[in-house]
Amino acid sequence: MLEARDLAALRGDRRLFSGLDFAVEAGDLLQVAGHNGSGKTTLLRMLAGLIVPEQGMILWQGQPLRTQREDYARDLFYFGHLPGLKDEFNGVENLRFASELAGTLVTAGEAAGALARFGLEGFEDLPAKVLSQGQKRRVALARLLLSEARLWVLDEPFTALDVSAIDVLRAILQQHLVRGGMLVMTSHQDVAVTHSGRVKQLRLGR
Amino acid sequence: MLEARDLAALRGDRRLFSGLDFAVEAGDLLQVAGHNGSGKTTLLRMLAGLIVPEQGMILWQGQPLRTQREDYARDLFYFGHLPGLKDEFNGVENLRFASELAGTLVTAGEAAGALARFGLEGFEDLPAKVLSQGQKRRVALARLLLSEARLWVLDEPFTALDVSAIDVLRAILQQHLVRGGMLVMTSHQDVAVTHSGRVKQLRLGR
Amino acid sequence: MKRTGTLGAMRCMLVRDLTLAVRRLSDVLTTLFFFVIVVSLFPLGVGPDLDVLRSIAPGVVWVAALLASMLALGRLYSSDYNDGTLEQLLVAPQPLSLLVLAKVAAHWLISGAPLVVLAPLLGMLLGMPADALQTLCWSLLLGTPVMSLIGAVGAALTLGLRGGNVLVALLVLPLYIPVLIFGAGAVEAGMSGLGADAHLSLLGALLLLALCCAPWAAAAALRISME
């Protein structure tokens, strides 16, 4: 279970949010909403442990993050604004190296399967450099299929995806929730990820 | 009038599109659609004169682009994936320098007005570095309000914008079309820019 | 809203780059410090014998200036490239070569001119006589703009390539060598009693040549690199 207690973020002179309390349990989706600049990305990076909160604390399974950084990292999948692909590697290589560094060994077949699921058959051998914006994000998102993390933290995962890719991603997210995973995400696009009713809304900003 | 004749793009071994013919007249909106990697960005960069077409030609007022690069540039506003902001400058400075380099002198008041229209009052003095993704794009898009170009070429302008910013942008695009401007754009988000019926659809890819 | 012409745009470019440099003052200072540090590495590597040092001083100062101005090249376009401003410059209604010229001028004022000012001090520390210091200044005053101009072409060619900053060294250094030879040669000729004028006027000729060709070549290179 992921819990935030009295969380606050201060950027420059601006108090982005404060006194934030929430809990995400197995099977929960926490949808962080808010206008541009309301602090969504800041919150998600805090949850990933990349920013130390100004005030308040974040607990994972009841323990504060900083006491268990590596265990927490094993349970976490964070996806930020940047896809994290190497221009020189093709899709399969990118997936395999990224997964292995994140702690999971993946075979070439599994990686190719994940790419295929995202509609990238035939593009496996192209270096990421030549892929279009949307194709790059597809490759990066294919890591979701190879991840065993329980908590997914996704910052605007639907950006730059076309309609068919959005459908695929939604199905994957649904499946993760059904299996009892947790999901924290932001999106300006109105995509209904799940109808299970276990959706929590968090509104930042005025 | 912008015309394309028998346009083709080849990337690596892949023929993205070929035999493309279209014309955009005053008041027209050309909406370029297609799945990820179908060549939309490539086409738009060609129209902006950044890529030389493999085959075919692009005409502006009946003349090929390369014979009138500077006149065409005066009529063109191109907005790509990158916002083109300097991290060190604040919004007003960014707008003023960018506009002046593009050939229009803009006062600080005009720039601040454009930012306000995009809901950035109070953020004028922040350097672009500290703005959120969406706020950066708002600053960059505010240049549209200061542009006298007749042809706007916009690559996914709605990306990363929240609902209110999308409304503002849509209104600006509508106004441009009503005034007799031309607009070429791509978007994966389903935003109805205009209902005037002068919308042309161009589908790339299978 | 008023239209601006080419001159206005060039002025704007210059003002913009200088303003940016003021905001990022550490950039300007770091080129200078690099220059100072490289020169002061030599006594450490070579040993403190002042006669040896004096005899190699013109070469060392010139090589250090060359390396410093080459390192500074990395900053010429990279920020404009990464944030998309360069793309906007390419679609701007002004001749790109003139915009590039304004950019190079700003770059030289930021990273070349300070070297010229600081060089005599370093020369003095290495034991160069007073009139040689003056020649050193003149040679750098003519030489550093040439290096900025040549560098503008090299940096444009390697834009956006991985390992660009090392590749640019490879491309640009061979072309810097004549500048180095004439520049260090001028100082040495001055020190050994022969006149430095011949060398200096050759440097001047190089400057004129570079002024005529480099902006144009750099603009062409930018268009190629951005395709």
Place this chain on the structure above:
Amino acid sequence: MKRTGTLGAMRCMLVRDLTLAVRRLSDVLTTLFFFVIVVSLFPLGVGPDLDVLRSIAPGVVWVAALLASMLALGRLYSSDYNDGTLEQLLVAPQPLSLLVLAKVAAHWLISGAPLVVLAPLLGMLLGMPADALQTLCWSLLLGTPVMSLIGAVGAALTLGLRGGNVLVALLVLPLYIPVLIFGAGAVEAGMSGLGADAHLSLLGALLLLALCCAPWAAAAALRISME
């Protein structure tokens, strides 16, 4: 799907970076050429007198190696930073310092080891005697990894800052100076008949120290820079 441990991740990091280097072979070569070019600039600046050249040779080769390995630092994290991989490394379940160690090892193999191999050739061109060449090799073999390790801290601190590559020079060069002094000193001591052993063992001690502290400091610096 199988879990991997820390050693596996380190191996993966090493393999990944070496594979990348092979794909971008020109990167590797350009560091080398830079080294060669800097060394060959000196005779041009200083003049062709072989006696002078021989006496400054150890210093010149060492300074050139130092500059080359400093320039290569720019590539240590920059591509990982720009494409978001670094962020992923920070949220990876392995100790960051060990991943950094693997990264530095790969970086040294790519950009440091070739210098060691090429240095004797350049030393020969500058007229160094054969046994001095051997000392030169040894000193570089101990010294270049130290420079890579120290550089990893400097590069991490300046990550994402504008003008980072000049700033890193400023941070890192002062720390390189002991390495330069002992390294060039070893060769000079060897050439002048005194033993080079004392200098070399000091270099070895520096290497051990850097191995213990640098990865940890670099990891901490990365966390700060990415906040």
Place this chain on the structure above:
Amino acid sequence: MSGINWFKYASPASFYPLAGRLVPWCGGITVILSLIGLYIGFFVAPTDFQQGEAYRIIFIHVPAAWMSMCIYVVMAGYAALGLIFNTRLSAMMATSLAPTGAMFTFLALWTGALWGKPMWGAWWVWDARLTSELILLFLYIGFMSLQASIDDPRRASRASALLALVGVVNVPIIYFSVKWWNTLHQGASIRFDAAPTMAATMLTAMLVMTLAFWAYTITVVLMRVRSEILERERHTDWVAETLEQGK
């Protein structure tokens, strides 16, 4: 218009078979000329009264040095053509010339170094000519590495073409370096404004070797340009057909 249509051969599709037919001829000429040249150089030309037998290295060194500069100029010429008229073939020619040019530059440096040891007592001296020749090698290497580090072949050839053009300024510097600085290296003995100062047989051998090197260059470049054409035009119909027929 009558006669041969030269522009026809500027298209890769028609140049490819032409080059194929030329290769064996040029190869043959290379072998014959080098045999003749080496024979004259090593058996007919007299022993030098000053330098003994070592001087015979001149028959490789001088032609190689000439070639290194000529090829650069030719390469820059092709590069300019490709850049201005956007002809694909010229760009490919420039690309194919570079490695050979670099090879000759290296050969000139290497034979020069071999020769320098007995003559000057050192493998290498930092004189202007030697240094500028070294710079020429760097220019070639820069040209090739720039091309190698850009993936898109069109952008690669245009970028490196521009570099080649900028680098042309170095060639006169090499050529005149002996005049401008007084150096160890020998001045030009064959000049357009004065009669040659060396023995007629030596001159013949050198000229024959130069021709042989030219023939070699043409052979290798044609071979290289053929594979370059196949690689860059692989998506076109005619390449597919050619490959079918070749099978």
